[in-house]
Amino acid sequence: METPFYQVDVFSDELFGGNPLAVFLRGEDFKEAQFQQMAREMNLSETTFVLPSSHPDADFDVRIFTPEKELPFAGHPTLGTAFVLRHAGLVSSTQNHVRLNFKVGVIPVDLQEDGKIFMTQPPGKILQTFTNTEEVAQVLGITANNIDLPVQTASTGFPALLVPINSLRAMQRIVLNLSLLKVLLKEAGVDMIYPFTRQTLDQKSSVHARGFAPFVGIPEDPATGSVAGALGYYLKDKNPKEKNLIIEQGYEMKRPGLIFVSMDGAKIQVGGKTRMVFKASLYLE
Numbered sequence: 113m114e115t116p117f118y119q120v121d122v123f124s125d126e127l128f129g130g131n132p133l134a135v136f137l138r139g140e141d142f143k144e145a146q147f148q149q150m151a152r153e154m155n156l157s158e159t160t161f162v163l164p165s166s167h168p169d170a171d172f173d174v175r176i177f178t179p180e181k182e183l184p185f186a187g188h189p190t191l192g193t194a195f196v197l198r199h200a201g202l203v204s205s206t207q208n209h210v211r212l213n214f215k216v217g218v219i220p221v222d223l224q225e226d227g228k229i230f231m232t233q234p235p236g237k238i239l240q241t242f243t244n245t246e247e248v249a250q251v252l253g254i255t256a257n258n259i260d261l262p263v264q265t266a267s268t269g270f271p272a273l274l275v276p277i278n279s280l281r282a283m284q285r286i287v288l289n290l291s292l293l294k295v296l297l298k299e300a301g302v303d304m305i306y307p308f309t310r311q312t313l314d315q316k317s318s319v320h321a322r323g324f325a326p327f328v329g330i331p332e333d334p335a336t337g338s339v340a341g342a343l344g345y346y347l348k349d350k351n352p353k354e355k356n357l358i359i360e361q362g363y364e365m366k367r368p369g370l371i372f373v374s375m376d377g378a379k380i381q382v383g384g385k386t387r388m389v390f391k392a393s394l395y396l397e
Contacts, residue, residue: 113396115141118196119156122188123335123361123369123384125227130362130369131335132156132389133192137200139163139175141396150394151177157330158189162197170213172197179329184215185269187337187371187382191229194221195386216269222383228372230383233268233338236345240265240300248275251296252307253287265300268341268380272304272323273297280311280320284364288324303328306339308359317360317370319343334362335369341382344373 117136124130134154136142139161142150151159156179163173174193176183183189194210197203203210203223210221222230242248242263249256252275260276273296277283286307297303304325312320321343323333340359348354357373374381 113141114393115396116391116393118199118391119389120192120195121387121389122192122195123337123371123386125385125387127387127389129367130384130387131188131333131367133189134159135193135196136161136394137196137202139173146396147175147177148182152179152329155179157333158183158186160189160193162193165213167213167218170211170218171203172210173213176214178325181328182215183270185219185234185338187231187270187340188335190214190219190221190231191337191383192386194223194229198223199388222381227385228383229386230372230374230381231337233341233380233382235378236266236268236342236380238264238266238346238349239271242273242300247292247296251289251292251305253289254282254285258282264346265302266342266346268338268345270304270338270342271302272306272336272339272342273300273302274339274343274346275305275307277307277309280309280313283307283309283320283322286322288326290326293324294327297327304330304333304336304339306336306343308343312360313363314360316358318357319359320363321359321361322364323361332365334365334367335371335384336361337371337382337384340371340373341380344375344380344382348375
């Protein structure tokens with residue numbers, strides 16, 4: 113059996129920027145074990161599989177896999193899948209909205225005329241606060257003086273440990289201690305640590321960030337849309353005047369991407385541009 117798939121770069125309008133994603137539009141072609149096998153074969157941060165909708169309020173079901181596990185929700189897979197659905201004609205060029213059903217629930221996606229795609233994320237929440245900055249610093253290979261407070265886990269569908277860093281130089285020096293990170297992530301109950309700083313490379317950006325989830329097959333993530341929403345909620349929780357963010361990520365990996373976050377009251381939207389890379393076929397026995 114031959115089944116087509118697409119690869120796109122999300123959070124970039126430049127080829128080979130942002131976060132790559134593989135999208136299989138005929139998820140029903142796969143046996144259950146093959147979803148994970150295929151994601152491992154693609155070896156990208158995430159791979160998505162589109163299936164007929166099982167929810168009355170959704171247009172499609174979507175399943176997301178890293179090379180190691182299935183995720184209930186993730187950001188760049190949501191946007192990249194919506195982009196591919198439109199590119200392949202499964203969402204018409206005149207349809208500006210699509211609703212995708214994930215394990216976490218139905219996510220509304222807006223396809224804008226300027227080429228940006230935005231998703232409305234689940235409500236934000238702060239989960240846990242960490243006061244031992246020395247422990248966190250050792251995990252990142254920096255000093256405790258480089259870490260601001262508070263260090264917290266937050267979520268808008270995909271929880272992560274958010275670590276505010278006081279300089280761009282410290283961000284660029286990060287070298288993970290994997291054995292300590294494994295203990296910290298287990299304590300936090302999350303898969304990703306997400307250090308960020310207000311110092312940026314581009315003066316138009318608001319935040320410079322990096323994302324690491326090595327134990328689910330993502331040594332470093334080029335652009336993390338789901339955690340961008342959590343970061344937006346985190347920052348708005350400290351300063352209610354926060355409304356819009358531009359997050360630059362992936363620069364240390366030479367895959368620069370820009371993530372746009374809009375916060376209107378409790379509503380958090382995350383988006384950006386997507387670039388088509390290639391279409392290919394998989395041969396399933």
